[in-house]
Structures are given as structure tokens and as C-alpha cells.
Amino acid sequence: MTHFEMYLHIVVLTLDWLIAFLWTATTLTALRNLPRIPDLLDDRYAKALPPSHVPLISVIVPGRDEAESIEACLRSLLAIESVTIEIIAVDDRSADATGEIMERIAAEAQAAGKILRVLHVTELPSGWMGKTHAMALAARQASAPWLLFTDADILFHNGALLRALNFVEAERADHMVILPTLILKSFGERMIMAFFQGIGGISSRFWRIPDPKAKESICVGAFNMVRADIYRAMGGFEALRMEVLEDLRFGFEVKHQGFRQRVAFGRDLVRVRWAVGLAGIIRNITKNFFAVFRFRVGLTLIASMLLFVFCAGPFVACAGGLAMCIPAALVLLMLVLLYRYYRRYTSIATYYAITFPVAACLVVYAIVRSMVVTLARGGVQWRGTLYPLAELRKNAGRLR
Structure with missing residues (x-):
């Protein structure tokens, strides 16, 4: 072994141990604090509410070309028990039967004495993303003290x-x-979503969200529930007209403006199949992840490199000999502990920890692809509409 090779070996081994130390410290911190996140399956959250003849929650459901899923979504909302709600479904320029399905279910709901209104958008105003426009339109007609934005x-x-x-x-x-x-139905879906739960478990620090002094914030499109007066005080989605990641940006604004934000687990209370197969996940990442880095090329490339080094580096380095395998084994142990904890909420088997480095490589590829495709198209193409990159960059605010 030459002096250069020996020096390189020491550098790589040192980096490996540093990464293993970071994994150990962040994982143990997460496992100590994750139990602080409330679980809505606790019986104390099932107590009956006083009877109400007026809606307590306005549920806003935007949809474009969602003929395959919209009926099941609306019927699950109409089956809600013990809470009076109004549902406002928005048919956002659909080219399929989405609007017709909404109208048919609305007629059935009316006959059953339930509230389901349908709004139809035929043209997208300039300067708007389709989803933010649909949600803002519906919110202006909502009457309940709580708004729930969902997909x-x-x-x-x-x-x-x-x-x-x-x-x-x-x-x-x-x-x-x-x-x-x-809802995960394939190996590829479980592998990639297990990766996100692993990396999210140590980086998102959801347990800090209630702390008004902490920078952590959260929002997801599946269940974004906010007081109607707070929503309007924030400027609503009118203030986020051209935001690709409108949910994350909304969550940031709630926390940044000093309102009380909370997050909870609740297995099977809210279910979604985020993407169909590995190809579907790559397609969703292509739309979203360049936006995560605010459409900045340098930041995207640096983040992709660091993600690869942190998540796949120790396993790749195992090719350098037994000494290199020890830090990788420690990282794998931390992943097993994280996956084992999250299994109670996701049903993803613990053994998917061994697929973590493969998933990391695929996610890095998808992030870089998101950047390249967006730059090549000159914007984000989604559901038949191209949103220009210049406008997206101009309106891209902070996420953290």
C-alpha cells in the first residue's frame, strides 16, 4: 500500500466513523423523543362531543382527473361519525369523469341530509397553481370554525x-x-417509503413542533386542519398562489407567525397510497423535490451529494475491507432500531433496513432527475399544466 493509499484509507475510515457517530447520536435522540408525539388512538381522544346541528369542520377536497379515487374519498368522508361536517369538493378542470362523480355523490348526500357541495373550475387564473387556487376558492365559501384541507x-x-x-x-x-x-402494495414502494421514514425520523424532529421557539414545522396535504380565523389571518392560500409545496410552506407560515401547531400519529385514521409502484414514486419526486431546494441548482447538487455520503457512503466503503464494515454495521443497527419503532405505525417490516442504501441511491437519482427535468422543461409540468420556472422561483419562500 502506497502512502497515498494509506492516507486515503485513513480519511475514508475517519469519515465512516464520523457518519456512524452522527447516525447513532441522532437515532438515539429520536428514539428517546418520538414517544412524546401523541397517538390519536388513545381512548381519551374518543370522547363524545356535544351535539351540533351546524358544521364544525369544512372539509375541502380539490381534485383534477381523480376519477379513480374521488368516490372512495368522498364516501369515507360522508361516513364520518359524531361530527357534523360540510364537504366542499372542487373539480379543477378535470378531463375525466371527476366532476360527474362528485355531482352524483353530492346528490346522494343531499338526499341523506348531509352537506356536500361541488365547485367546478373551468379556467385557471394567471399566477396560480391549480391546487392552491382550488383550495382558496373553496375556503372562501366554507362556513365552519375549522377547515380541513385534504387530497x-x-x-x-x-x-x-x-x-x-x-x-x-x-x-x-x-x-x-x-x-x-x-398504503403500500409493492416491494419498491415499501423500500422507498421506509427510506423516508428512516431519514425523516432523525431529521424532522416532530417532537419539537409544539415548542414555539423551535424552528421545526409540519404540514401534509393529506390532513391539514386549521382554525378558519387563523387561516384567514394568515392570508390563506392566496398568499401561496405559486407554491409547488403548498403544504410545507403553509406549515412553515403557521409556525413562523406564532400560531400553535401540533402533530399526531393515528394509524389508519387517514390512509393514502401516495404513489403506485417505484415508477410512481420517482414521478412524484420529479415534481416535488427540486422545489424542496427552492429550485436552486447548487443547493440541490450539494444536498444530493451529502445525502448519498450520509446514507449510502458507509455501505459503499465496505468494499475497502473489514475495518470499513464496522461503521456500516453500526449504521445498520441504528436503522433496524428506527424501522422497528416505526413498524407500529407503518407495517413496514424491520428487514427493509437492509435496502436502505439502495433506496438512498434511487432517491438521490430522483432528486437530480427532478432538477434536470424541471430545468429542461423550463418549469414544473403537473396534471397537464406547465408552471414556468421563473414564476416558481420568484414565489418560492422559506420552508424552514
Whole structure:
């Protein structure tokens, strides 16, 4: 072994141990604090509410070309028990039968004495993303003291909103998120979503969200519930007209403006199949992840490199001999502990920890692809509409 090779070996081994130390420290911190996140399946959140003849929650469901999923979503909302709600479904320029399905279910709901209104958008105004426009339009017509923004492919447990209302009352919250339960049907889906749960478990620090001094914030499109007066005080989605990641940006604004934000687990209360197969996940990442880095090329490349080094580096370095395998084994042990903890909420088997470095490589590829495709198209192409990159960059605010 030459002096250069020996020096390189020492540098790589040192880096490996540094990464292993970081994994160990962040994982143990996460495992100590994750139990602080409330679980809505706790019986205390199931207590009956006083009877109400007026809607307590306005549920806003935007959808474009969602004919395959919208009926199941709306029927799950109409089956909600113990809470009076109004549902406002928005058919956003659909080219399929989405609007017709919404109208048919609305007629059935009216006959059953339930509230389901349908709005139809035929043209997208200049300077708007389709989804933010649809949600803003519906919110202006909502009448309840709480607004729940959700997606057209979400399935709700009939007790989800009762537990949510009890939770926000107990916490005196202004905004809350239920972490959705993912419906996973393929190996590729489980592998990639297990990666996100692993990296998210140590980086997101959800347990710090209630702390008004902490920078951590949260919002998910599946379950974004906010007091109507707070929503309007923030400027609503009118203030986020051209935001690709409108959920994350909304969550940041709630926290940044000093309102009380909360997050909770609740297995199977809110379910979604985020993407169909590995190809579907790559497609979703292509739309979203350049936006995560605010459409900045340098930041995207640096983040991709660091993600690869941190998540796959120790395993790649195992080719350098037994000494290199020890830090990788320690990282793998931390992943096993994280996956084992999250299994109670996701049903992803612990053994998927061994697929973590492969998933990391695929995610890095998808992030770089997101950047390249967006730059090549000159913007984000989604559901038949191209949103120009210059406008997206101009309107891209902070996420943290």
C-alpha cells in the first residue's frame, strides 16, 4: 500500500466513523423523543362531543382527473361519525369523469341530509397553481370554525375527525396534522417509503413542533386542519398562489407567525397510497423535490451529494475491507432500531433496513432527475399544466 493509499484509507475510515457517530447520536435522540408525539388512538381522544346541528369542520377536497379515487374519498368522508361536517369538493378542470362523480355523490348526500357541495373550475387564473387556487376558492365559501384541507385520494376512518377535534381542544391548537398511514402494495414502494421514514425520523424532529421557539414545522396535504380565523389571518392560500409545496410552506407560515401547531400519529385514521409502484414514486419526486431546494441548482447538487455520503457512503466503503464494515454495521443497527419503532405505525417490516442504501441511491437519482427535468422543461409540468420556472422561483419562500 502506497502512502497515498494509506492516507486515503485513513480519511475514508475517519469519515465512516464520523457518519456512524452522527447516525447513532441522532437515532438515539429520536428514539428517546418520538414517544412524546401523541397517538390519536388513545381512548381519551374518543370522547363524545356535544351535539351540533351546524358544521364544525369544512372539509375541502380539490381534485383534477381523480376519477379513480374521488368516490372512495368522498364516501369515507360522508361516513364520518359524531361530527357534523360540510364537504366542499372542487373539480379543477378535470378531463375525466371527476366532476360527474362528485355531482352524483353530492346528490346522494343531499338526499341523506348531509352537506356536500361541488365547485367546478373551468379556467385557471394567471399566477396560480391549480391546487392552491382550488383550495382558496373553496375556503372562501366554507362556513365552519375549522377547515380541513385534504387530497382526493385520501381515505378517512369514521372516527378520525372526532379524535382530531378532541385533540385540538386538549392541546388548544390552531393547526394540526395527522401523519397519514401509507398504503403500500409493492416491494419498491415499501423500500422507498421506509427510506423516508428512516431519514425523516432523525431529521424532522416532530417532537419539537409544539415548542414555539423551535424552528421545526409540519404540514401534509393529506390532513391539514386549521382554525378558519387563523387561516384567514394568515392570508390563506392566496398568499401561496405559486407554491409547488403548498403544504410545507403553509406549515412553515403557521409556525413562523406564532400560531400553535401540533402533530399526531393515528394509524389508519387517514390512509393514502401516495404513489403506485417505484415508477410512481420517482414521478412524484420529479415534481416535488427540486422545489424542496427552492429550485436552486447548487443547493440541490450539494444536498444530493451529502445525502448519498450520509446514507449510502458507509455501505459503499465496505468494499475497502473489514475495518470499513464496522461503521456500516453500526449504521445498520441504528436503522433496524428506527424501522422497528416505526413498524407500529407503518407495517413496514424491520428487514427493509437492509435496502436502505439502495433506496438512498434511487432517491438521490430522483432528486437530480427532478432538477434536470424541471430545468429542461423550463418549469414544473403537473396534471397537464406547465408552471414556468421563473414564476416558481420568484414565489418560492422559506420552508424552514
